[in-house]
Amino acid sequence: MSLNDWIKNNTMHHSQFWDLKKLVEEKEKQNLKISLCLPTLNEEKTIGKEIVMFKSELMDRYPLLDEIAVIDSGSTDATREISANFGADVHLSSDILPQYGEKKGKGENLWKAVYELNGDVIVYVDADIKNIHPRFVYGLVAPLIYRPEVHYVKAFYDRPLAFSQGVRPSGGGRVTEILTRPLFSLFFPELTGLVQPLSGEYAVRREVLESIPFPIGYGVETSHLIDVYEKWGMEAIAQVDLDQRVHRNQETRDLGKMAFGILRAFLFRAEELGVIGELPELSTVLKQFQAHDEEFEQVSHTIVEEERPPMIELPEYREKFGIK
Amino acid sequence: METKIGSIDEILELLPTLPDKLTGIQETLLANLIMLSEIPSPTFEEEARVKLLLQRMLESELDKISTDEAGNGVGIIPGKDPSRNILLVAHADSVYSEKVDHAISVLAEEIVGPGVADNSLGMAVLATLPNILKMLGIQLNANLVLLSSTKGLGRGNLDGLRFFMDNNKIPFEAGICIEGEKLGRLSYTAEGMFRGYITCRIPEELDWQRAGQNSAIIALNEVINRILEIPIPKRPRTSIVLGAIRGGKSYNVMATHSSLRFEVRSQDAGMVQTIRERIEDIIADASSPNNAEFDFQIVSSREPGGIDISHPLVKNCRLVMEKLGVQPTIRPSMSEVSELIARGLPAVTLGITEASNLHDLNETIRIKPIYTGLAQLLAMLLAIDGGFCNEPE
Numbered sequence: 001m002s003l004n005d006w007i008k009n010n011t012m013h014h015s016q017f018w019d020l021k022k023l024v025e026e027k028e029k030q031n032l033k034i035s036l037c038l039p040t041l042n043e044e045k046t047i048g049k050e051i052v053m054f055k056s057e058l059m060d061r062y063p064l065l066d067e068i069a070v071i072d073s074g075s076t077d078a079t080r081e082i083s084a085n086f087g088a089d090v091h092l093s094s095d096i097l098p099q100y101g102e103k104k105g106k107g108e109n110l111w112k113a114v115y116e117l118n119g120d121v122i123v124y125v126d127a128d129i130k131n132i133h134p135r136f137v138y139g140l141v142a143p144l145i146y147r148p149e150v151h152y153v154k155a156f157y158d159r160p161l162a163f164s165q166g167v168r169p170s171g172g173g174r175v176t177e178i179l180t181r182p183l184f185s186l187f188f189p190e191l192t193g194l195v196q197p198l199s200g201e202y203a204v205r206r207e208v209l210e211s212i213p214f215p216i217g218y219g220v221e222t223s224h225l226i227d228v229y230e231k232w233g234m235e236a237i238a239q240v241d242l243d244q245r246v247h248r249n250q251e252t253r254d255l256g257k258m259a260f261g262i263l264r265a266f267l268f269r270a271e272e273l274g275v276i277g278e279l280p281e282l283s284t285v286l287k288q289f290q291a292h293d294e295e296f297e298q299v300s301h302t303i304v305e306e307e308r309p310p311m312i313e314l315p316e317y318r319e320k321f322g323i324k
Numbered sequence: 325m326e327t328k329i330g331s332i333d334e335i336l337e338l339l340p341t342l343p344d345k346l347t348g349i350q351e352t353l354l355a356n357l358i359m360l361s362e363i364p365s366p367t368f369e370e371e372a373r374v375k376l377l378l379q380r381m382l383e384s385e386l387d388k389i390s391t392d393e394a395g396n397g398v399g400i401i402p403g404k405d406p407s408r409n410i411l412l413v414a415h416a417d418s419v420y421s422e423k424v425d426h427a428i429s430v431l432a433e434e435i436v437g438p439g440v441a442d443n444s445l446g447m448a449v450l451a452t453l454p455n456i457l458k459m460l461g462i463q464l465n466a467n468l469v470l471l472s473s474t475k476g477l478g479r480g481n482l483d484g485l486r487f488f489m490d491n492n493k494i495p496f497e498a499g500i501c502i503e504g505e506k507l508g509r510l511s512y513t514a515e516g517m518f519r520g521y522i523t524c525r526i527p528e529e530l531d532w533q534r535a536g537q538n539s540a541i542i543a544l545n546e547v548i549n550r551i552l553e554i555p556i557p558k559r560p561r562t563s564i565v566l567g568a569i570r571g572g573k574s575y576n577v578m579a580t581h582s583s584l585r586f587e588v589r590s591q592d593a594g595m596v597q598t599i600r601e602r603i604e605d606i607i608a609d610a611s612s613p614n615n616a617e618f619d620f621q622i623v624s625s626r627e628p629g630g631i632d633i634s635h636p637l638v639k640n641c642r643l644v645m646e647k648l649g650v651q652p653t654i655r656p657s658m659s660e661v662s663e664l665i666a667r668g669l670p671a672v673t674l675g676i677t678e679a680s681n682l683h684d685l686n687e688t689i690r691i692k693p694i695y696t697g698l699a700q701l702l703a704m705l706l707a708i709d710g711g712f713c714n715e716p717e
């Protein structure tokens with residue numbers, strides 16, 4: 001399949017799946033269980049709204065979701081209390097598989113969710129979305145329900161309500177455009193078909209999630225895309241337009257840290273796959289500047305992009321899910 | 325829940341456990357509240373919010389779901405006796421422009437965002453009531469007509485509700501108007517009222533000789549001073565509220581335009597009319613000496629009236645509140661209930677929860693008291709349905 005054909009066939013809009021009754025019927029016919037994972041760290045302002053919306057619309061009204069779980073990295077605000085109040089299952093990341101220790105990063109929570117949650121499909125949704133709507137879940141789950149060949153569904157956004165010209169620039173955020181897309185263009189050109197490869201919302205079948213490693217930090221999305229592409233091909237990937245997403249905007253310096261983590265994860269993956277030659281030992285320190293009056297001072301950030309192994313390699317996981 | 329109820333006492337007995345039972349509807353109610361709140365709905369532009377309500381009614385399989393020429397949204401929860409009808413009203417419009425960020429925050433104990441109290445919560449109660457009745461296994465004898473009325477606030481002048489009442493053919497036994505704020509609110513009377521809008525224009529000529537005199541602000545100020553000289557009696561209770569004043573463009577440009585929004589209210593219709601005539605005289609008199617052109621419009625008005633405090637509908641409201649530990653705050657109303665009682669329909673306005681920062685962008689409601697507010701509403705619906713709120717023949 002050419003990239004253009006892939007874009008045409010595997011890019012969808014959430015409005016195609018508005019009929020939730022039909023979607024739930026199809027899900028039940030396939031006897032699928034679907035879990036929603038909300039990874040959190042101090043999200044008290046937005047988490048309540050997300051849980052209320054998903055529980056009401058996609059559990060009580062249309063039983064699309066079988067569980068809603070918050071996997072929290074140790075919030076110091078009321079995130080866990082609010083989440084429990086509104087009916088989510090709340091887990092502290094450090095309490096899941098404690099024998100494997102606690103690592104810091106969103107990827108860690110996503111990995112532990114594969115063990116803790118029970119669904120055949122896991123939907124990951126970031127907890128900082130201001131304009132939350134049920135489409136953030138059903139839009140991502142629907143392609144997995146309707147198309148058995150699809151294993152991994154990624155969200156993208158950015159659909160202005162009004163645009164004066166026929167063609168509008170469209171794509172991902174800043175890190176996507178200045179880092180991930182150039183890297184994909186150089187080494188994995190087919191993955192450039194994804195409009196927003198770094199978006200934090202995606203739905204994935206368990207058999208995929210349990211068999212790929214999880215970088216614990218910023219590189220998790222990039223790494224996953226490469227792994228899914230390598231193991232299952234582009235036909236297993238789909239993307240869904242969820243219209244607009246309103247969230248907190250990050251400082252450019254924070255994006256630098258993100259880019260550093262992604263780059264490390266990318267290089268390791270590319271090396272492992274033999275796409276590039278053997279790498280020298282990569283530094284874990286990102287250096288940035290800050291200015292005091294006329295003085296420039298260098299600040300060092302240590303960003304370790306460790307990786308968790310495929311969950312299926314853990315005996316605890318194999319036992320819990322009856323895998324021999 | 326057994327819905328065959330023989331007396332108001334039986335309803336009161338049900339009350340203490342009802343708020344706890346109603347917490348089971350929390351997510352549905354709050355999701356409705358969020359979705360309705362986040363659709364801007366300034367007066368005259370309520371269409372999208374009403375459309376969502378109708379969609380919810382459709383999902384709940386209500387009868388006769390429709391909008392009318394005024395844009396009101398209506399649906400009916402059918403009762404066992406099709407000849408009887410109770411009206412439940414919540415206004416759909418809000419005071420916020422569509423340019424305001426309508427995003428809502430759901431915190432542990434509160435919900436914050438523009439219009440959550442006035443009146444997204446009222447509308448969310450309408451949207452959720454079919455689920456509530458289903459959850460509790462209640463089927464009323466009377467049909468329950470759920471109306472979300474448009475064009476209520478400010479210049480809207482209750483036009484939506486007026487249109488509905490002028491044109492619908494259903495005879496109602498009683499009406500309840502629902503407002504998000506505040507729990508304990510009990511309105512069953514209306515004061516006479518009119519809202520006035522005075523504009524002042526002066527010719528657009530720069531006249532340095534008359535600087536300081538030739539200004540629409542000064543001309544309007546003279547009118548305001550004369551309005552304030554109108555004698556206001558304490559009995560019947562009467563008041564003039566100067567609500568908003570606008571005028572001019574900048575520091576150094578003579579104001580050629582100014583405006584005043586104000587409200588006159590009184591327990592006596594004659595007094596309202598007298599003040600109105602006095603203001604018309606003041607306007608006529610003020611034009612020539614100031615070389616100004618005044619325009620005076622009545623943008624909204626209400627007749628005074630109401631039902632008596634001893635009316636069984638009001639008495640039962642107070643009993644229900646007392647049983648729930650809620651202190652009634654009795655106050656006359658200018659909102660939907662005034663229109664219903666002006667038409668001879670026994671009606672009250674009830675509030676659902678505690679609120680703060682009303683009409684600010686951080687309007688806030690408390691979640692926990694909502695269940696008491698809902699229990700109160702259900703009790704009153706059961707009381708009306710049981711015939712316990714009718715006046716003795």
